[in-house]
Amino acid sequence: MTMVSIALLPGDGIGGEVMAATVPVLDTLVQRHRLPLEYQVLPWPATEWHRQHGSMMPDDALDQLLGYDALLLGALGDPGPLDQPDRYHLPDSISLAPLLTLRKSLNLWACERPARYYPGVPCYLSDPRARELDMLVIRENSEGEYAGQGGRLRAGTEDEVATQLEVFTYAATERLIRHAFERARQRARERLDEKRVRAFTGPGGETRESQVCLITKRNAQAFWGDLYDRVFQQVATEYADVATHHELVDAAAMKFVQCPWRFDVVVASNLHGDILTDLAAVLAGGLGVAPSANINPADASVPALFEPTHGSAPDIAGRNLADPRATLFSLALLLQWLGERLGERLGERSDATDGIKSSNEKNRLFSSAGHQLHETLIADLAAGHPASGTDAV
Amino acid sequence: MTMVSIALLPGDGIGGEVMAATVPVLDTLVQRHRLPLEYQVLPWPATEWHRQHGSMMPDDALDQLLGYDALLLGALGDPGPLDQPDRYHLPDSISLAPLLTLRKSLNLWACERPARYYPGVPCYLSDPRARELDMLVIRENSEGEYAGQGGRLRAGTEDEVATQLEVFTYAATERLIRHAFERARQRARERLDEKRVRAFTGPGGETRESQVCLITKRNAQAFWGDLYDRVFQQVATEYADVATHHELVDAAAMKFVQCPWRFDVVVASNLHGDILTDLAAVLAGGLGVAPSANINPADASVPALFEPTHGSAPDIAGRNLADPRATLFSLALLLQWLGERLGERLGERSDATDGIKSSNEKNRLFSSAGHQLHETLIADLAAGHPASGTDAV
Ligand SMILES: CC(C)[C@H](C(=O)O)[C@@H](O)C(=O)O
Numbered sequence: 001m002t003m004v005s006i007a008l009l010p011g012d013g014i015g016g017e018v019m020a021a022t023v024p025v026l027d028t029l030v031q032r033h034r035l036p037l038e039y040q041v042l043p044w045p046a047t048e049w050h051r052q053h054g055s056m057m058p059d060d061a062l063d064q065l066l067g068y069d070a071l072l073l074g075a076l077g078d079p080g081p082l083d084q085p086d087r088y089h090l091p092d093s094i095s096l097a098p099l100l101t102l103r104k105s106l107n108l109w110a111c112e113r114p115a116r117y118y119p120g121v122p123c124y125l126s127d128p129r130a131r132e133l134d135m136l137v138i139r140e141n142s143e144g145e146y147a148g149q150g151g152r153l154r155a156g157t158e159d160e161v162a163t164q165l166e167v168f169t170y171a172a173t174e175r176l177i178r179h180a181f182e183r184a185r186q187r188a189r190e191r192l193d194e195k196r197v198r199a200f201t202g203p204g205g206e207t208r209e210s211q212v213c214l215i216t217k218r219n220a221q222a223f224w225g226d227l228y229d230r231v232f233q234q235v236a237t238e239y240a241d242v243a244t245h246h247e248l249v250d251a252a253a254m255k256f257v258q259c260p261w262r263f264d265v266v267v268a269s270n271l272h273g274d275i276l277t278d279l280a281a282v283l284a285g286g287l288g289v290a291p292s293a294n295i296n297p298a299d300a301s302v303p304a305l306f307e308p309t310h311g312s313a314p315d316i317a318g319r320n321l322a323d324p325r326a327t328l329f330s331l332a333l334l335l336q337w338l339g340e341r342l343g344e345r346l347g348e349r350s351d352a353t354d355g356i357k358s359s360n361e362k363n364r365l366f367s368s369a370g371h372q373l374h375e376t377l378i379a380d381l382a383a384g385h386p387a388s389g390t391d392a393v
Numbered sequence: 394m395t396m397v398s399i400a401l402l403p404g405d406g407i408g409g410e411v412m413a414a415t416v417p418v419l420d421t422l423v424q425r426h427r428l429p430l431e432y433q434v435l436p437w438p439a440t441e442w443h444r445q446h447g448s449m450m451p452d453d454a455l456d457q458l459l460g461y462d463a464l465l466l467g468a469l470g471d472p473g474p475l476d477q478p479d480r481y482h483l484p485d486s487i488s489l490a491p492l493l494t495l496r497k498s499l500n501l502w503a504c505e506r507p508a509r510y511y512p513g514v515p516c517y518l519s520d521p522r523a524r525e526l527d528m529l530v531i532r533e534n535s536e537g538e539y540a541g542q543g544g545r546l547r548a549g550t551e552d553e554v555a556t557q558l559e560v561f562t563y564a565a566t567e568r569l570i571r572h573a574f575e576r577a578r579q580r581a582r583e584r585l586d587e588k589r590v591r592a593f594t595g596p597g598g599e600t601r602e603s604q605v606c607l608i609t610k611r612n613a614q615a616f617w618g619d620l621y622d623r624v625f626q627q628v629a630t631e632y633a634d635v636a637t638h639h640e641l642v643d644a645a646a647m648k649f650v651q652c653p654w655r656f657d658v659v660v661a662s663n664l665h666g667d668i669l670t671d672l673a674a675v676l677a678g679g680l681g682v683a684p685s686a687n688i689n690p691a692d693a694s695v696p697a698l699f700e701p702t703h704g705s706a707p708d709i710a711g712r713n714l715a716d717p718r719a720t721l722f723s724l725a726l727l728l729q730w731l732g733e734r735l736g737e738r739l740g741e742r743s744d745a746t747d748g749i750k751s752s753n754e755k756n757r758l759f760s761s762a763g764h765q766l767h768e769t770l771i772a773d774l775a776a777g778h779p780a781s782g783t784d785a786v
C-alpha cells in the first residue's frame with residue numbers, strides 16, 4: 001500500500017518538548033483512523049546538529065525533505081541564555097536560517113496563519129466582540145523584505161551604512177493575492193455549511209459573505225505599494241462575490257486591537273505578515289495555540305511545512321512549561337492539507353498493489369483525522385484542561 | 394520684545410477641524426500665561442493648495458518654515474472618497490509627501506510618541522494592569538525603510554519587479570539610540586519628582602528605574618539588525634543606570650498587547666516605529682488622543698514639528714466628529730519643547746530691548762503653559778467630557 005510519509009523536525013529549545021508531546025497524539029490518530037501514514041523524526045535542522053557537524057542541516061537536506069509528503073517543525077533558535085558559557089551558542093542569523101531556507105527553497109510561497117478565538121484561552125481584549133475573531137492571515141513567504149539582499153559598507157566603523165533591499169515581483173504578488181481570494185471563497189462555503197454566515201460590504205454597498213483585506217504601506221513605500229494595489233484590483237475583478245478592503249499596516253495593527261471581528265482573510269507582505277500574525281495570534285489567545293502552514297498552493301508535489309508560530313523560547317526550555325497545542329493545531333492543519341492535496345500528490349504513485357484505498361478515500365481519512373484533532377483540541381480548551389499533548393485525542 | 398512665533402498648518406480633511414478647535418485654546422493660553430507668542434495659520438501643505446498651485450507647498454516652503462520656532466500640523470491626505478468626482482483627488486504619494494519631506498528636510502530625526510493611559514478613555518485590553526501603560530516610543534525619522542530609494546522595473550507588466558531599498562547609517566542610529574537613553578534618564582527623574590518609581594531589571598538582576606527597549610528584526614534582516622545591536626550595546630555602556638532590553642518587532646507587537654506596562658522607552662526604526670506607535674496609541678485610548686513630536690534633539694535652531702498621530706480621516710471629515718485632543722496634546726508637547734529649548738533658540742536673538750523677560754523666565758512660562766494644558770486635558774478626560782477643543786483650558 002502506498003504509505004504517506006511525514007518528517008518531524010523537533011529543532012531547538014522547546015521544539016523538542018512540543019514534538020515529544022505530539023508524537024503519541026499522532027500515534028493514536030494513526031491507529032484510530034487507520035491512517036496509511038509513517039513518520040520519521042529528524043535530528044536536524046538543529047543547533048545540536050550544528051555543534052556536531054558545523055552546519056544546521058546536512059548538504060542534501062532539501063533532497064531528503066522532498067521525499068516526504070509533509071513536514072512538521074517544532075522550533076529553531078539558540079536554546080540557552082548567553083550567560084551559560086558551556087552552551088553552544090549560535091547567532092539567530094545562523095540558527096534560524098533553515099526556516100527561511102526551507103520556505104524559500106521548497107518554494108512554499110504562502111504562509112497561512114489562522115487566528116480564531118476559542119473559549120477557554122485568555123482573551124486580552126475587553127470588548128466581548130473580540131471573541132468573534134476568526135481571521136486567516138496569508139503572508140507572502142518567498143521575497144519582499146526577506147529577499148536577503150543588502151550588506152554593510154564600512155561595517156563596524158562609525159561610517160557604517162547598512163542596506164537591505166526589498167524585492168517584490170508581479171508573479172509572486174499575483175499568485176499570493178489570487179490564493180487569498182480562493183481561500184476567502186472557501187471559507188465562505190465552509191461557514192455556509194456550518195450555518196455561520198458573516199456579512200461584509202461590497203463596492204456598491206451590497207452584502208458579501210467573505211472579504212479579503214490587502215495590507216500595504218503604500219503611502220511611504222510606494223514602489224511595491226503600487227504593484228500590490230494594481231494586482232489586487234485586477235484579481236478582485238474575477239472574484240465579484242468577495243468583498244475587498246485595504247488597510248495601511250499601521251492602521252491594521254490598530255484595528256486588529258479595536259475591531260478584530262471585522263477581518264476575514266488578510267493578505268500581507270512577508271514582514272507585515274510577520275508582525276500582523278504575531279498580533280493576530282495573541283488576540284486568539286497567544287502563541288501557545290497559534291499554528292501555521294507554509295504551503296505552495298499551486299504545486300502539490302512540494303511537501304508543505306507546518307510549524308507553531310512560536311519560537312524556541314530558550315527562557316522556558318527544559319522546564320516542561322511549553323504548550324504543545326500550537327504544534328498540535330499545526331498537525332491538524334497538516335492532516336487537513338494532506339486531505340486536500342493527497343489525491344494530487346499520490347496520483348502518480350498509487351498503483352495496482354494499492355488495492356485497499358482509493359485516493360479519495362485516503363483524502364477523507366486524513367481530512368477527518370485532522371478535523372477530529374482540531375475539534376478535540378477546541379473541546380480541550382473549552383474544558384479548561386491544562387496544556388498537555390497526550391490528552392488531545 | 395522677542396516674540397516666539399509658531400506656524401499652524403491645518404492641512405487636509407479633519408486637519409482643519411482639529412486646528413479650528415485648537416486656535417481658541419492657544420489664544421486662551423497666550424492670554425492667561427502672558428506668553429510672548431504669535432502664531433500664523435498657513436494654507437499649505439494642503440490638497441487645496443495643490444489644486445490651486447499644482448504643488449502641495451510653495452517652492453520656498455522650507456525657508457519660510459525655518460523662520461518659525463515650532464510647527465503644529467493638523468493632518469494631510471486626500472480629503473474625500475473616490476466616488477465624488479467633483480473632488481480634487483491626489484494619490485497619497487503626493488498628498489502625504491510633505492510629511493516625509495518636512496521630517497527629512499528639517500532634519501527632525503527623532504519622532505517621539507508618548508503613550509500613557511489616562512482614565513476616561515476607552516481601554517481595549519482586559520487586564521487591569523494595562524492602565525499602567527506609560528511608554529515613550531522613539532522612532533527613527535530620517536532614513537531606514539523610508540529612505541525612498543528603489544523603483545519599478547517593467548512597471549505595469551506581468552514581469553514587474555518593484556524594489557525598495559532600506560538604508561541605515563551609523564550616525565543616524567547612534568544619535569537616535571543615545572537620545573533614547575537620555576529620555577529614559579529624564580523620565581526616571583520626572584517620575585522620582587512625582588514619587589512614581591518603576592522598577593526594571595539590569596544585566597546582573599539589579600533594579601533600574603528606567604529602561605530602553607531596542608526593536609529590530611535582526612533574525613530576518615541581519616544587515617541593519619547587526620548595526621542596531623552593536624550601537625545599542627555601545628551606547629548602553631555609558632548609561633549603566635538604565636536597564637536595557639531587546640525585542641523582535643513581531644514579539645514586541647505581541648507584548649504591547651500582553652504586557653504593555655512592562656515598557657518604558659522603546660526605540661525603533663522608521664517602519665517598525667510607525668507600526669508600534671499606532672499600536673501603542675490604541676492601547677492608550679486611540680488616535681483621538683495620541684500626539685507626536687518630530688524633533689532634532691541635537692539642534693535647537695531647527696523648528697520642531699508637532700502633529701496628532703492620526704491622519705486626515707476623509708470618512709469623518711466635515712461632520713464635526715473629529716477629536717481635537719490629539720492636536721491639543723501635541724500643542725502641549727510643543728509648548729513643553731519650547732520650554733526646554735527656547736533658551737538655546739533665543740540665545741542670539743534676545744537683545745537689550747528684550748528687557749522684560751530673560752530666556753529662563755520664558756522657558757518657565759512655556760513649560761508651565763504646556764504642563765497646564767496637559768493636566769487640563771487629562772482632567773477633562775477623567776471627567777468624561779465629550780471631545781471638544783474649547784473646553785480644554
Ligand atoms: C502618513 C504616513 C506616511 C506616516 C508615516 O508612516 O510616517 C504616518 O503613518 C505617521 O505615522 O505619521
Ligand SMILES: CC(C)[C@H](C(=O)O)[C@@H](O)C(=O)O
Nearest residue numbers: 096099100274309612613643
Ligand atoms: C524566526 C523568524 C525569522 C520568523 C519570521 O520572521 O518569519 C518567525 O518570526 C516567524 O514568524 O515564523
